[in-house]
Amino acid sequence: MDMDMEETLTDVVQSTKQFKIGGFSVTSTMTNVEIIRSKRWNVAGYDWEVRVLPKYFSTVQRCDCVALYLHLCSEAPTHSTVKAKISCRLIDSSGKLKPYQGAVEPCVVFKHSGEVKYLVFLVERDTIHSSGYLQQDDSLIVECTLTVLRVVSDRSCAAGRPENDLTLSSGLHNHLGELLQKGTGADVTFLVSGESFRAHKAILASRSPVFMAEFFGHKKEESSHQVEINNMEPSVFEATLRFIYTDSAPALDRREDGVAVAQHLLVAADRYGIDRLKIICEQKLYDGIGVETAASTLALAEQHTCSRLKSKCLELISTKFEAFMSTEGYKNILMASCPSFLTDLLKAVHGKRN
Template sequence: MKDLQPEQYVSSNVFHALGNEWVIDCYPRGSRREWCGAVTSFLVRLHGEYKTVNQTISLSLMKRDGTTTSLSAEFPKRDAILFQFAVQKSPFDEGQIFSYGNHLNALLEEDIVNNGSFELICTIDNTDIPRNKCSPGSSDLHSHIGKLLGCSETADVTFCVENHSFVCHRLILAARSPVFKAMLSGNMAEATQQEIKIADMCPEVFEAMLHFIYTDSVPGCNSEKSSTKFTKHLFVAADRYAIEGLKALCEDKLCGGISLDTVTTTLALALQHNSPRLKCACLDFILEPGTLVRWTLSDEYVDLVRSFPYVMTEIRDKVDTIPAFTNLN
């Protein structure tokens, strides 16, 4: 963890508590680059479908003297290291909740680290949380807006993708995507067009993207029926139109489906579309014992080195030896 930079993280194994599956993400140098590595951040998030949200989460770090220090959910707070419970929608999946905590000093300090490791205490309790503050079902805004999807009576723009037409609403698209906002309400030619052609995208991907824009969800995105190939196309579309919530949702699925057969193409995708989280997940997989050698023997490895030679520098910094290829040009 010493080599991780701000916004880079490692994740715990999935664990079970009170009927839910959870994962803890640890950012040793903080989850925001502007904090310059001055804090360590932790994100506790649901991994699977939730059964209840009537739970509170508290985080604390064990000191070497046996005492604990609670984590603050806000930064900065000077010397006050307090934890504030927060339940919000997670960027990783609709309906997920998370608790967020920061340790105001760097993680690698003497009173926290003990023989090269540290202990994080995560307490998850049942509680009565006001429904209007945290329950995913407390607002039917998405369902109301979702009913406008495909409604030709109120639509004011049509997108043509191959041989398919999709009627949409400029205001909704502009509110959800800065790219659509610039396209539809700026000085671009599309601002006055009633029909807009979309190139380099299949209708199924565009339809799934529209569904997320209107409903903040993608049906079946977390199911096995949703192929990795389709998720990658959806990830590219989300990045193209700067829809960060959809991009994070695709990242979550792709991170959970990394294998020796997919890691190279997934890593290339992460590098092409600026996804530090997906990149870290791929590198973590590659650096697992016994995986690196098998990966370097694949044809995809050589192609990746040709296209992204700088990524090998990061891998070399983490391991002692890497098979050398002298004829990669």
């Protein structure tokens, strides 16, 4: 019996690139959300950016870290997604030290252009000088390997494929989302303003240091099968749970209230130490800030230590100061509850006019 040749259904495209962060010691003056962007990196036909946070404060490690995340610049294929993973390590150019491997993250799904995935913690800042990886010219060399999954499709077959045919599974996050929705095996119930949400302690703890301490720490609640959540809307808590399980927050993409959702989710992310969600919300607010939302966003940026976002707010306000002063946000938020911002506002306006 003749045996047909094997058919390749998928393969991967892999590329490795080194990034040099010069003047590393000077990056200690950067804020915890300031980023350094790489040039665009084309892998598997898609453009990517590596964005480095040289001084990111991790609520998990409770210290400043060198971290990075991956940004998809190209559009994802219609009715499909881009699946990729990145691994990073520190390199000693002298060759005396073996490469230092940072956290290795699982493969994730990019659904559209501009989507941010991963928050890879590479190394704690305090350990870099003693580690030997800081080069003599005060630079840090990071080597990143990007792996992109490619589906080798049969075009003639795809053209006649029925709409209800099976497609490539998007994997773990979808299954966890179904687990959250069905509540199978849930061992904790959250009560939020009269609404209840069932969840799984182990999953929550794996994603949030706050839940880890609450459910499994030394001060864990003896009777933690039912937890009441105060000072949060049910829809915000539900969206936070969804992000914990699926690593996505589709509510942020709504045109009518995406900015308002980002403001509420930023507060929740900071409350529960979900660093990636906080970064995504900061970027959403940074990109969507306007005169009407500047006051509320500025107040949030100050309260939750988002210095890059705060600077963007002040920059916008300084260029449109008169229009800003007539907004309800200025009257009801800054003047009523945050008068200390007036000094920063006046400095920003004065600096702009000079």
